[in-house]
Amino acid sequence: MNFDLSxxxxxxxxxxxxxxxDRYDVERRRNYRAQPxxxxxxxxxxxxxxxxxxxCFDEGDGGLGLRATALATIFEAFGRGIVVEPLIENGLLAxxxxxxxxxxxxxxxxxxxxxSGKRRIALAHAEAGARDNHHRVEARSxxxxxxxxxxxxxxxVVSGGGADGYIVSAxxxxxxxxxxxxxxxAGTPGMAVTEWRTADGGSAVALRFDQCEIASGQVLxxxxxxxxxxxxxxSLARSAEAxxxxxxxxxxxxxxxxxxxxxxxxxxxxxxxQHRMVAxxxxxxxxxxxxxxxxVSEEGAGFANAVDGARAFIAPAxxxxxxxxxxxxxxxxxxxxxxxxxxxxxxxxxxxxxxxPTATLDRFAAS
Numbered sequence: 001m002n003f004d005l006s007x008x009x010x011x012x013x014x015x016x017x018x019x020x021x022d023r024y025d026v027e028r029r030r031n032y033r034a035q036p037x038x039x040x041x042x043x044x045x046x047x048x049x050x051x052x053x054x055x056c057f058d059e060g061d062g063g064l065g066l067r068a069t070a071l072a073t074i075f076e077a078f079g080r081g082i083v084v085e086p087l088i089e090n091g092l093l094a095x096x097x098x099x100x101x102x103x104x105x106x107x108x109x110x111x112x113x114x115x116s117g118k119r120r121i122a123l124a125h126a127e128a129g130a131r132d133n134h135h136r137v138e139a140r141s142x143x144x145x146x147x148x149x150x151x152x153x154x155x156x157v158v159s160g161g162g163a164d165g166y167i168v169s170a171x172x173x174x175x176x177x178x179x180x181x182x183x184x185x186a187g188t189p190g191m192a193v194t195e196w197r198t199a200d201g202g203s204a205v206a207l208r209f210d211q212c213e214i215a216s217g218q219v220l221x222x223x224x225x226x227x228x229x230x231x232x233x234x235s236l237a238r239s240a241e242a243x244x245x246x247x248x249x250x251x252x253x254x255x256x257x258x259x260x261x262x263x264x265x266x267x268x269x270x271x272x273x274q275h276r277m278v279a280x281x282x283x284x285x286x287x288x289x290x291x292x293x294x295x296v297s298e299e300g301a302g303f304a305n306a307v308d309g310a311r312a313f314i315a316p317a318x319x320x321x322x323x324x325x326x327x328x329x330x331x332x333x334x335x336x337x338x339x340x341x342x343x344x345x346x347x348x349x350x351x352x353x354x355x356x357p358t359a360t361l362d363r364f365a366a367s
Contacts, residue, residue: 013077019081020080033084033202052087058099068236073240078241090121092234106183121164138171150182153209156204158198160203166183167220182220191207236294241346246284246321248343253325312357319351322343
């Protein structure tokens with residue numbers, strides 16, 4: 001297979017790598033995470049100016065219409081920099097889902113600002129107690145004349161802090177697939193927002209709806225199937241980001257083992273450590289091969305299955321690699337003084353959200 005990027009894709013890759021080189025180091029990453037919603041708004045505006053937010057959208061929606069190869073390349077570069085801006089959750093997932101399901105009036109009012117980065121939205125689908133069951137939705141929507149009444153809670157809205165709007169799933173009747181999608185702007189009467197921090201330092205919110213009146217024009221087209229389609233490409237991007245984080249942790253640890261001396265010799269000269277590093281290098285190469293398999297499956301019916309297969313391996317393998325790299329560094333590996341700890345926390349988040357690796361593996365095996 002030919003994995004060569006086009007001229008435009010090479011340029012975007014270079015832009016992503018330059019963004020990481022210019023804007024990220026250990027100290028600045030820590031400062032970004034300390035900001036109100038866990039990332040830099042200045043960086044988010046810059047991503048919009050650079051066209052990297054537009055890279056998440058189809059050409060017909062005002063974006064760049066990139067294929068899976070280019071998207072994976074961009075998010076792998078972001079992973080190597082352990083970038084904290086929520087481009088996957090707010091752009092590739094919620095943004096594309098909005099573009100695919102919003103009626104024309106909403107698209108006109110919101111889509112240009114989403115593509116440029118002036119506004120952000122988040123998907124509010126996961127509920128407490130769902131435990132990997134994406135069809136378990138207890139929030140309710142009920143027709144009430146010219147509007148819809150929305151009630152219920154969404155406990156886990158990742159990257160929802162400071163969002164300008166939310167795509168909310170709600171059950172409209174009996175049956176597994178009787179689930180509607182509603183667009184709820186921030187500040188809607190009857191909606192309460194509670195912000196909390198995720199394991200990697202990012203921002204999430206819990207939403208509570210008490211008979212919120214949602215105009216009929218804010219009911220989106222599509223339901224649980226639309227979420228599944230959007231999640232496939234987002235899952236590919238998460239796996240690519242995880243691969244980039246793995247590469248960064250491995251490279252930093254390899255350099256440390258070459259320069260850190262113990263008992264009068266470099267740590268990397270000890271055979272037991274060499275064997276353990278080789279095992280992790282092999283895991284890295286397996287992860288890359290599975291990601292490439294998913295990428296080349298983009299046009300086929302087995303794309304979602306290939307993406308699941310890649311994630312089912314990468315999610316647990318990335319955590320094992322992170323544990324090993326931390327152990328080689330000793331106590332410093334879990335501090336904020338090194339990128340190792342931040343990278344491992346990000347891998348923890350990527351491996352557990354939006355479902356456990358076991359759930360992904362079960363779906364992959366069943367298909």
